[in-house]
Amino acid sequence: MAGTGVLASLGLGAAEERLYLHLLGTRAADPYHLALQLRLRVPAVTAALAALAGHGLVRAQGDGAWSALAPDVALEELLERRESELRRARTRLGELTRAYRQGREDPRGDGPAEVVCGRRSIAELWRTLQSRTRTQMRVLDRPPYVRRSDADTELALLARGVRARVVYHAGVLREAGRLEQIHAFAAAGEQARVHTELPLKLALLDERWALLPVSAGTELTSVLLVRPSTLLEALAGLFELYWAQAVRLPSPGGEGGGQVGGGGEGEAERQRRLLALLAAGLTDESIARQLGVSTRTVQRWVRELMDRFGARTRFQAGIQAARAELL
Structure with missing residues (x-):
């Protein structure tokens, strides 16, 4: 039975930990009296004492009694042994990973890539990779999806200080509630x-993994997991290209440019959202749903923006606003 207290992380069982803590408060005791005091069977106490002695935490006296060694000495040595074991395990992990990859690589393939199939397996892999990300996550976000976005997972990642950069496809913003969710991510640092x-x-994820669908379609049933390779470098370059071309999507309430048709902080916020949605190429109807106004109101706002920037199209007005750093 595993320990639950301070010594459990060092591999001590519950009985061993209880016995050692008891011995710290007494000079020495024999197994019989220890069994009475702790309400344990004598064989259980004897076994626990032997285990503690193996860890260098107790020693036998000449009269059959046992005493605890000073924890600042005994536990320090035990900690060093555990750290040494962990270092060896980490080295062994690299060997096991190489064996795992070699057993799954396609002999006809050129790089270290693995195909993962099944919606549940893909979802578990994505959560695992996110939990192991340490420095940065870069995403080109567009359908298809395995499941609804796990907001808690990304917020936890951002809370760890991971830098997240995401380019959303314009169509994503048309989904109900997605713009508000993206703004929540942005407020957390995305x-x-x-x-x-x-x-x-x-x-x-970091410079270690890339994940992308095996084939295009409306359902995500298989993905390609790419590890460090020229393919991974090429995918990173592709992301940076689209990141440079994309239009920044501001979170609501930030500082921005001038206003259209009125004043006040609410008006400025509305204009920034309108400009971002225009630059993303959304239709008037989609923008109206996002902003909670009528399509006719959106059309009036768009005409005012086009006149302001001398733009011939609504999309051009959004791009010019972005270049003028109003987004």
């Missing part, structure tokens, strides 16, 4: 941009 054309769905 850098969000929007692009009207994304060639594929892609996630890059």
